[in-house]
Every structure is written in structure tokens, then in C-alpha cells.
Amino acid sequence: MADTHSSPRSVFSPVLIESREHPLRRWLEHFERRDFDDLSLNLTSARSANKRRWKARRIEVNQFRVPIAGLGRELDGLRIVHLTDIHHGLYFSAEALLAAVELANSLEPDVVALTGDFVSYSRNFANSAGELLSGLRARRGVYAVLGNHDFRVGADLVTRALRRHGIEVLRNRHTVIRSGAAQLHIAGVDDLWYNPNLPRALQRIPRGRPVVLLSHNPRIVAAAAHFSVDLVLSGHTHGGQVRLPFLERMRDGNHSPRRFHVGWDSWGRTRIYISRGIGTIVVPVRWACPPEIPVFTLDSRPTPR
Numbered sequence: 658m659a660d661t662h663s664s665p666r667s668v669f670s671p672v673l674i675e676s677r678e679h680p681l682r683r684w685l686e687h688f689e690r691r692d693f694d695d696l697s698l699n700l701t702s703a704r705s706a707n708k709r710r711w712k713a714r715r716i717e718v719n720q721f722r723v724p725i726a727g728l729g730r731e732l733d734g735l736r737i738v739h740l741t742d743i744h745h746g747l748y749f750s751a752e753a754l755l756a757a758v759e760l761a762n763s764l765e766p767d768v769v770a771l772t773g774d775f776v777s778y779s780r781n782f783a784n785s786a787g788e789l790l791s792g793l794r795a796r797r798g799v800y801a802v803l804g805n806h807d808f809r810v811g812a813d814l815v816t817r818a819l820r821r822h823g824i825e826v827l828r829n830r831h832t833v834i835r836s837g838a839a840q841l842h843i844a845g846v847d848d849l850w851y852n853p854n855l856p857r858a859l860q861r862i863p864r865g866r867p868v869v870l871l872s873h874n875p876r877i878v879a880a881a882a883h884f885s886v887d888l889v890l891s892g893h894t895h896g897g898q899v900r901l902p903f904l905e906r907m908r909d910g911n912h913s914p915r916r917f918h919v920g921w922d923s924w925g926r927t928r929i930y931i932s933r934g935i936g937t938i939v940v941p942v943r944w945a946c947p948p949e950i951p952v953f954t955l956d957s958r959p960t961p962r
């Protein structure tokens with residue numbers, strides 16, 4: 658697919674969308690760098706189990722059926738459970754992450770897609786995130802890409818923490834899921850602000866084969882469409898996280914919804930879903946924007962374009 662274009666990188670110019678530090682960032686870093694005794698939580702007690710059930714109930718599960726052109730019948734019905742923007746740390750505890758893992762497992766995934774921001778500002782939570790996510794159970798594997806926060810604390814550190822616990826990290830590369838004659842390519846790119854290489858992630862995928870791309874930042878969508886990616890799964894925006902009506906009006910100005918911010922959108926024949934994710938950033942608050950775990954059931958039946 659990728660090697661059929663003479664200069665594919667020319668269409669893929671990462672755009673810096675935001676570079677200002679939040680004024681609270683230094684303050685948060687100060688607290689997150691302290692050695693919290695996070696992992697000493699007794700996660701097996703009955704009280705903890707109740708708390709986890711309560712936390713899991715706050716997460717919205719949205720299920721979708723997604724037609725994928727060229728998907729073989731043997732992979733029809735493949736279920737992808739998508740977790741993103743966990744931000745394990747001061748405001749997203751081990752218990753909250755375990756609740757999300759248990760909820761994801763209850764959705765009986767074939768594939769779990771993790772699209773980055775496993776931690777916020779602290780390296781101390783990387784291994785803990787990997788350890789807790791090792792509880793994910795998916796018949797065809799757990800795949801991850803890194804987000805901007807993972808790069809900030811150390812891409813290699815987070816990658817090692819995930820790999821150590823059996824999670825396959827797709828750093829500008831892809832893997833193939835096979836069943837009989839059917840194949841689904843799952844590709845992953847590094848975060849948009851940290852030199853992603855989409856052509857490399859897709860190289861040697863034969864033209865016309867179905868591709869699901871994991872990308873933390875949804876702004877990859879134009880490049881993904883250029884390479885005829887079928888479905889992009891992203892996060893990063895948290896869906897706005899705090900959606901106060903007057904703020905929304907200020908942001909949107911003309912009242913038309915922003916593109917590539919939350920939920921479904923498309924670019925050409927490429928569909929994208931941007932999840933609100935499950936964690937929070939800057940403040941541990943969500944408003945009119947609940948945490949979310951989307952589930953995608955792939956449909957092999959051809960659809961008119």
C-alpha cells in the first residue's frame with residue numbers, strides 16, 4: 658500500500674496544534690513525582706471490589722458495528738474494545754484502572770486497542786500501568802500506541818513497561834490478524850507531535866487489504882485517508898473533558914460542531930472514531946463528558962461507497 662506512492666511523506670506534515678504549558682502543570686508535576694504508595698492498595702478486598710464496580714458503572718460503553726470493505730468472512734464479527742487516555746497517576750488510581758480492565762474484559766474482546774496517554778506527568782506510574790493492563794484478556798491480542806504524555810515521560814520507558822506485561826506496542830509498524838483466508842492489518846503510529854511515520858507503519862501491506870490504524874492524535878486522519886486506511890481509532894481530546902455550555906459556544910463560535918474532536922467522523926473513505934477516553938488531565942473532573950469505552954464489531958458485508 659504505502660510503497661505504491663513515490664513520496665508519501667510529502668503529504669504527511671505533522672501540525673503542532675498546541676504547545677502552551679498549562680499553568681497548573683508544574684504544580685501537578687510536583688505532586689505526581691512524589692513516590693505514592695499507589696500499588697500497595699489491597700485490590701482484592703471486598704471493599705475494593707465494590708469500589709471498582711462503582712467506578713466501572715461511571716464508564717459509558719458504546720458499541721458500534723463497522724463495515725470494513727474486503728474483510729474476509731472468517732473475521733466477520735471481530736470485536737475491538739478501545740481504551741484510551743488512561744492517565745494513570747495522581748487522579749486515576751490503580752483501583753480505577755483495574756475497574757476499567759474488568760469492564761473491558763466483560764465485553765469479551767477479540768482485540769484490545771490502547772491508544773496512548775497511559776500516564777500523565779510522572780514516570781513512577783508507567784510500570785504500574787503496564788502491570789494493571791496485563792489483566793486485559795483478548796483472544797487475538799492487546800495492541801498499543803503511545804500518546805504525547807507517554808513521550809513526555811519517556812517513550813522507551815513506557816514501551817518497556819507495556820511490553821514487559823505482554824502488550825504489543827506498535828511504534829510505526831503493523832501486525833496481522835489471520836483467520837483462514839481472512840486478514841486484518843492493525844497498524845500503529847507514534848504520537849503526531851513526536852515524529853510518527855505512517856508510511857513505515859503501513860509498508861508492505863498489499864493494496865486493498867483492510868487496515869485499522871491506532872493513532873493517539875486524530876489529526877492523522879488526512880494522511881490515513883491518503884493511504885486508504887479503513888478505520889482509525891484515536892483519543893487525545895478527552896472529548897473536551899469539561900463541556901460547559903458557555904465554553905462550548907465560545908469554542909465553536911458559529912455553533913457548527915468541530916471536526917475530529919469526538920465520536921465519528923470521516924475523511925474520504927476513511928472512518929475515524931475519537932473516544933472520550935477514561936482518564937482526565939489537569940483537573941480530575943469531567944462535565945457532560947463521561948468516560949467511555951467504545952466497542953467496534955467489524956462487519957465483512959460490503960457496503961456501497
Ligand SMILES: [Fe+2]
Nearest residue numbers: 742774893938
Ligand atoms: Fe490524554
